[in-house]
Amino acid sequence: MISMENVSVAYNGSHKPALSNVSLFFEKGDFVCVLGKSGAGKSTLIRVLNGLQPVTHGEVVWNNKPISRMDEKAIREIRRETGMIFQQFNLIPRLTVYQNILTGRFGYKNTLQSLFGLFSADERKRALDLIDEVELNVEPSRKVEHLSGGQKQRVAIARALIQEPSVFLGDEPVASLDPGTAERIFKIMKKNHDERNLLTIINVHDVSLARKFATRIIALNQGEVVFDGSPEDFKEPDYSATYSE
Numbered sequence: 675m676i677s678m679e680n681v682s683v684a685y686n687g688s689h690k691p692a693l694s695n696v697s698l699f700f701e702k703g704d705f706v707c708v709l710g711k712s713g714a715g716k717s718t719l720i721r722v723l724n725g726l727q728p729v730t731h732g733e734v735v736w737n738n739k740p741i742s743r744m745d746e747k748a749i750r751e752i753r754r755e756t757g758m759i760f761q762q763f764n765l766i767p768r769l770t771v772y773q774n775i776l777t778g779r780f781g782y783k784n785t786l787q788s789l790f791g792l793f794s795a796d797e798r799k800r801a802l803d804l805i806d807e808v809e810l811n812v813e814p815s816r817k818v819e820h821l822s823g824g825q826k827q828r829v830a831i832a833r834a835l836i837q838e839p840s841v842f843l844g845d846e847p848v849a850s851l852d853p854g855t856a857e858r859i860f861k862i863m864k865k866n867h868d869e870r871n872l873l874t875i876i877n878v879h880d881v882s883l884a885r886k887f888a889t890r891i892i893a894l895n896q897g898e899v900v901f902d903g904s905p906e907d908f909k910e911p912d913y914s915a916t917y918s919e
């Protein structure tokens with residue numbers, strides 16, 4: 675579904691590449707956890723997948739089409755197909771739970787429709803249903819700024835899912851949550867992944883969460899892939915290769 679072919683990313687002013695000659699293939703159904711210490715290139719890897727971060731060398735290919743050769747319309751389509759969540763949630767604090775979820779439909783609207791918040795009855799019903807699906811027990815009219823971190827991440831998941839994505843990306847989505855909440859968020863992501871047959875790729879610092887939920891672990895160290903395999907095969911030497919200096 676998505677492949678990275680010899681992808682390198684070098685940021686301006688940085689002497690070492692953030693990703694170095696990475697080749698990976700991702701298929702629908704994979705629930706991938708990406709491990710690596712701080713600065714290993716995890717966020718960069720997530721962001722090149724939907725074209726948010728341009729590559730310096732190599733290609734990211736979606737369903738046989740290289741992103742570099744896509745026009746703006748095609749890039750918009752792959753962004754729409756990609757639901758994404760972040761460590762800092764990236765919600766609009768002054769808006770309600772319901773309004774934040776509906777912003778996930780903006781990729782399907784023209785500017786005027788987005789500006790005036792024109793949503794169909796079906797979209798409005800989906801937003802309300804998703805509040806239940808992500809097990810968020812708060813009023814739809816509650817402002818997001820009053821929610822806890824775990825509740826905010828549930829809103830963000832609902833906002834990603836209302837896009838009807840085929841790919842779900844998470845850039846350290848549980849890094850600022852306590853361990854119990856982090857595990858509950860993973861359970862919700864896994865349930866949605868299984869029900870919708872998504873390709874899910876999540877960066878995570880906690881190896882035990884990766885072992886518990888992933889179908890595949892990819893580990894990076896200094897921009898290079900040092901492990902790619904099943905959680906059962908991720909053993910002590912792989913752990914050392916991932917977290918060594």
Ligand SMILES: Nc1ncnc2c1ncn2[C@@H]1O[C@H](COP(=O)(O)OP(=O)(O)OP(=O)(O)O)[C@@H](O)[C@H]1O
Nearest residue numbers: 685686688692710711712713714715716717718719
């Ligand atoms: N916008 C940028 N400009 C310059 N260098 C950057 C930029 N973004 C990331 N880097 C550098 O690229 C490398 C990889 O960063 P990246 O954020 O992908 O790693 P990470 O594994 O996600 O780290 P963390 O766990 O701390 O978020 C790091 O050395 C980082 O300092």
